Amino acid sequence: MTPGDVDTLLGFFDSGREDGGSFDAGIQLALERMLVDPDFLLRIERDPTGTIPGAPYRLSDVEVASRLSFFLWGSIPDDPLLDAAERGTLTDPSVLEAQVRRMLADPRARSLVDDFATQWLHLRNLEDVTGDPVPFPDFDDNLVEAFRQETTLFLASTLREDRSVMDLLDADYTFVDERLARHYGIPGVYGSRFRRVTLPDREQRGGLLGHGGLLALTSYPTRTSPVLRGKWLLDTILGAPPPSPPADVPALPERGEEGRTTSVRERLERHRQAPACATCHASIDPPGFALEQFDGLGAWRTADEFGNPIDATATMPDGRTVAGMAGLRALLLERPERFAGTV
Structure with a gap:
């Protein structure tokens, strides 16, 4: 926060205290001003001074940190990432790689999988999937949730194990619980715990194209x-x-x-x-x-x-x-x- 930012908030505080007649009224107006500030609500990247409109330019280290954090975690940068950005070292390839690997190992990286699966594969629409009881008498909400878990766990494993993106189409494994294994005809799986299984017939169901949730969505x-x-x-x-x-x-x-x-x-x-x-x-x-x-x-x-x-x-x-x-x-x-x- 710059001295100019402080002066702006103090001005709103003074105005609120004068109009509302109390310290609390001043604090309230200053907080309202803070909460509607574009820098608070939005992630803003400002063109460097002297840049020709539309011309490419290099992001600052702080902007790289912001993009990286919201992409991988869906949230603001943490202290180690900000420290690297403020030192100006984040655009060093070795430093950037180390930060990315650290962030992917963090539980917050689950946000990437959830958001990515939801947006790219439209998994949010699984809640609208229905099965007519005549052709599909075994359809129920448990099957739909199993579909969601399978694809989410599959994407998470690909990311965690640093696999090739082409494995998304060609993997010989998936994740199932008893309900989904029965639906796929995979023997020997019992209970509600999801576990990784090697597919009995890779040609029949390997990769995303064989995921029941994506086939049901379409x-x-x-x-x-x-x-x-x-x-x-x-x-x-x-x-x-x-x-x-x-x-x-x-x-x-x-x-x-x-x-x-x-x-x-x-x-x-x-x-x-x-x-x-x-x-x-x-x-x-x-x-x-x-x-x-x-x-x-x-x-x-x-x-x-x-x-x-x-x-x-x-x-x-x-x-x-x-x-x-x-x-x-x-x-x-x-x-x-x-x-x-x-x-």
Whole structure:
């Protein structure tokens, strides 16, 4: 706090005491002034004197400390970080690395995982996930909470163990309790404690693409949605969101023509015959089709709700054909820069 800041607050104190007739009234007005100050409410980075508008410039050590602390902890810098910033050493790569490792080892780094998972993967929307009791009789709130815990613990382990960002797509392990293990068909897990398990079939469920919560978020209460899943993958995994659909596009019918129990894939293929739909769905639908072996709550299946065999092959926009999640993941791993850039 500068002498000018003190003078400002004393002026408000004097004004409040004079108008309110008491010491307490003066303190109240000074506190009100402090609490609405932009420097208190916001993290402000001021352009250095003489900087050309729009031109890049180097952040000060204190600004780096602020960014780092709010990114990793969601809170203000602590004394060791501020000390390094005030000494002007924080932009030294070795000092910066030491501070980052220290901060990641602190329990407050859980904020990074929680905030990152909530924002990037939209885990906050899990509270809105519902499962129709007819196709999904085993759905309950405990399963939804298990979904949330699985993905949060998975991200935390990746960060804590300093793993490659590509492990988010290709890991051969996950975190489950008894409820989630039963849902995934993983044997030998009992009790409510979450523990790390090696997946029995990595090709079937490895990495984020096999997390039940993310598959449920991109489904409807009664069925899967290759469109929602494909759009999610383009947007969240590849950072290439498709355009919004035209306003007059009709919803996909729940059944085929004359009420026949046709698969979602067959209905979408007819939907794509409309010229207004074909272009966007050519890129949206294929990755969604590759995930069709997971039902609306992320459980593995070989047939849909009508008994139709699942066809999880997909022809991508570049003409290549992939088979199921394993093929889709292999394709994504060929382009690590796209996924890493999105993260």
